[in-house]
Amino acid sequence: MKETEIGFIGLGNMGVPMTHNLLSNGYSVTVYDVAGTKERAPKGSKVASDIGVLTHNCEFILLSLPDKTAVTQVVTAISSTKNPAVRAVVDHSTIGIEAARSSHHILAEVDIGFLDAPVSGGTLGAGQGTLALMASGNEGIFNELSPVLSSFAKNLFYIGAVPGQGQAMKLLNNFLSATAMTATSEAVAFGESLGLSPKTMIEVFNVSSGQNTATSDKFPRRILTGKFDAGFTIDLLNKDVGLYLNEVKKSTTQHAVAETVSKILTKMSQEMPGSDFTEIYTYIKEQDHRK
Numbered sequence: 001m002k003e004t005e006i007g008f009i010g011l012g013n014m015g016v017p018m019t020h021n022l023l024s025n026g027y028s029v030t031v032y033d034v035a036g037t038k039e040r041a042p043k044g045s046k047v048a049s050d051i052g053v054l055t056h057n058c059e060f061i062l063l064s065l066p067d068k069t070a071v072t073q074v075v076t077a078i079s080s081t082k083n084p085a086v087r088a089v090v091d092h093s094t095i096g097i098e099a100a101r102s103s104h105h106i107l108a109e110v111d112i113g114f115l116d117a118p119v120s121g122g123t124l125g126a127g128q129g130t131l132a133l134m135a136s137g138n139e140g141i142f143n144e145l146s147p148v149l150s151s152f153a154k155n156l157f158y159i160g161a162v163p164g165q166g167q168a169m170k171l172l173n174n175f176l177s178a179t180a181m182t183a184t185s186e187a188v189a190f191g192e193s194l195g196l197s198p199k200t201m202i203e204v205f206n207v208s209s210g211q212n213t214a215t216s217d218k219f220p221r222r223i224l225t226g227k228f229d230a231g232f233t234i235d236l237l238n239k240d241v242g243l244y245l246n247e248v249k250k251s252t253t254q255h256a257v258a259e260t261v262s263k264i265l266t267k268m269s270q271e272m273p274g275s276d277f278t279e280i281y282t283y284i285k286e287q288d289h290r291k
Helices: 015-024 051-057 068-079 097-108 122-128 139-149 165-193 198-205 213-223 234-249 256-271 277-290
Strands: 005-009 028-032 060-063 088-091 113-116 131-137 153-160
Touching: 005 015, 005 051, 015 028, 015 122, 028 051, 051 068, 060 068, 068 088, 068 097, 088 097, 088 139, 097 113, 097 165, 113 139, 113 165, 122 131, 131 139, 131 165, 139 153, 153 165, 165 198, 165 213, 165 234, 165 256, 165 277, 198 213, 213 277, 234 256, 234 277, 256 277
Parallel strands: 005 028, 005 060, 060 088, 088 113, 131 153
Antiparallel strands: 113 131
16 A cells, blocks of 8 residues: 555645645655745645646545545545546545535446544644544445554544535534534633632543533643634634534534534634634733723
8 A cells, every 4th residue: 555656735733734744754746836835835745736636646546635625626636637647535524424425426427435633633643643533435445544544543434325414514513513613601700700810720621521622731731821723714714613503404403512513613713814713812911801
């Protein structure tokens, strides 16, 4: 497998460290980014001038892109290439269930496999190679590529054979993360208003029933230190929770909490665009001061 040329499209906050890990594990990687490849390309990777180069030279292409529009454009370009060498495309982006199904169908028409495989763990996990990966689609492709994917994902999960199931898992995970972050921020802000120390509150939560990812990671490492450096913007989290809300509204399940969280994230995204999502604590405190 390490003799196989791997293509990687999307050299952003997640794509660059993921590519670094592929290279560190001995894989040959050709990269491309529409925003500029040469200046973003990790040392040791091969630079492609366009998507066609990857499609003709790589057996597998991995994607880490910002949204469903970008993914659709890329898979359409791949499917339009004559005599492609690529056998399968693996998408690590968060694009929603319908977009994943659409990507699968576009590539299936030209006999190219598709693995819906979003990841979780942020830039830290991408850099350390400890991401969680949730894959759906062809199980044979998943098994074949598991050694490759293990370069940057410590925890690999095969969710199911239906494209979009990986997206469903990622969206509900991000919804829970966003809810924990929002609720914890409200709780800490309330405690502060009563004179409680944020540091003490977090310490208590982490040995009590209120523990969650916000209390165990985001607050002690990103918020109380004043760094706000999770590397994931409020715009992206708002997009993900919006995708979750849109999907759950199609079902018969409840979504009252999702609607509340989505409204808060949307307002923050409008007022603090581009900010790190951990600044939701700052945003909530500012809202309290405006009352």
